Amino acid sequence: MTSTFFSAQSDISAVSDLRAWSEEQLIAAAKTGRQAPFGELYKRHMKQVSCVTRRIIRNREDAEDVTQECFLSAFVHLKDFDGRSQFATWLTRIAINAALMNLRKKCGVQEVSMDEPNPSFESVAQREFRDDAPDPEESCSLRERKRIVKSAISGLRPQARRVMELRQLQEHSVRETAQILGISTTAVKARMFHARVTLHRMPVLQSVVRSNRLSSG
Numbered sequence: 614m615t616s617t618f619f620s621a622q623s624d625i626s627a628v629s630d631l632r633a634w635s636e637e638q639l640i641a642a643a644k645t646g647r648q649a650p651f652g653e654l655y656k657r658h659m660k661q662v663s664c665v666t667r668r669i670i671r672n673r674e675d676a677e678d679v680t681q682e683c684f685l686s687a688f689v690h691l692k693d694f695d696g697r698s699q700f701a702t703w704l705t706r707i708a709i710n711a712a713l714m715n716l717r718k719k720c721g722v723q724e725v726s727m728d729e730p731n732p733s734f735e736s737v738a739q740r741e742f743r744d745d746a747p748d749p750e751e752s753c754s755l756r757e758r759k760r761i762v763k764s765a766i767s768g769l770r771p772q773a774r775r776v777m778e779l780r781q782l783q784e785h786s787v788r789e790t791a792q793i794l795g796i797s798t799t800a801v802k803a804r805m806f807h808a809r810v811t812l813h814r815m816p817v818l819q820s821v822v823r824s825n826r827l828s829s830g
Contacts, residue, residue, distance in 0.1 A: 636700055644691050648810060651688050655806055658701060659684070659799075662708045669712035677787050679715050681802065683708045685809050765815050766808075773808035776801055 631639065631653040642650035662683055666676040687694075687707055694703055766777045779790040780801075787805075791798045 637696075640691070640694065640696075640700060643688070644694075648688075648807065651691070652803070652807065654700070655684050655803070658704055659802065661701060662704055665705055665708040666712045669709065670715055674786055675715060675719075676712070677802070679711045680708070681805055681809060683711045684806055685813060686711065688810055689813065765812055768815070769808055769811060773804050773811065776804040777808045777812075780805060 631650060634642075634650070634653065636654070636657075639650040639654050643654060659680065663676065663680050666679045666683070667673065670676040670679060683704065687704055694700065763782060766774055766781065768774075769777060775794060776790060779785045779793060780787070785793065787798050787801050791801045794801070
């Protein structure tokens with residue numbers, strides 16, 4: 614299943630060669646579903662995308678997560694890149710959209726404009742004191758989704774699994790994860806990216822993503 618998609622040997626043997634590839638060659642190869650060429654694109658553009666997300670999202674950890682989401686989205690939708698703009702420009706648009714979406718989620722509580730004429734106290738109170746806690750059915754569904762995600766992470770290769778366990782399940786920061794594993798933060802981010810791509814391809818997690826979209830729609 615995922616082993617056919619993620620070949621450790623091909624990734625390792627290709628690293629030295631990929632550094633000499635042009636961006637166009639890497640994109641063409643990545644469009645066929647090869648992860649190693651896109652991994653090289655990730656290395657080349659990660660700093661730029663990180664700068665974009667950090668300018669919009671002031672929280673460092675949130676910005677790092679959004680950067681990862683940006684590259685995962687870019688990998689999934691790479692077939693839509695037609696080359697009419699620079700690849701860096703296309704990535705920047707994805708990063709900006711992902712960062713703004715993150716801010717909208719974080720700012721779920723609506724602000725009441727002081728310029729609004731005669732604002733209703735009742736409507737303000739309803740917004741301020743609305744109970745956002747999930748009901749029993751939602752709690753059960755959330756627990757099931759977490760169980761599925763945890764099970765999927767356990768199926769990753771050891772290096773990727775350990776990173777995702779520390780970041781996603783134990784909620785350590787990237788810096789803390791790097792210190793625990795004795796590797797660089799760059800290595801942590803790279804392993805997270807490859808792990809997320811692999812997880813995205815797992816059918817069991819695709820069903821979770823679909824259910825989330827339905828519930829949010």
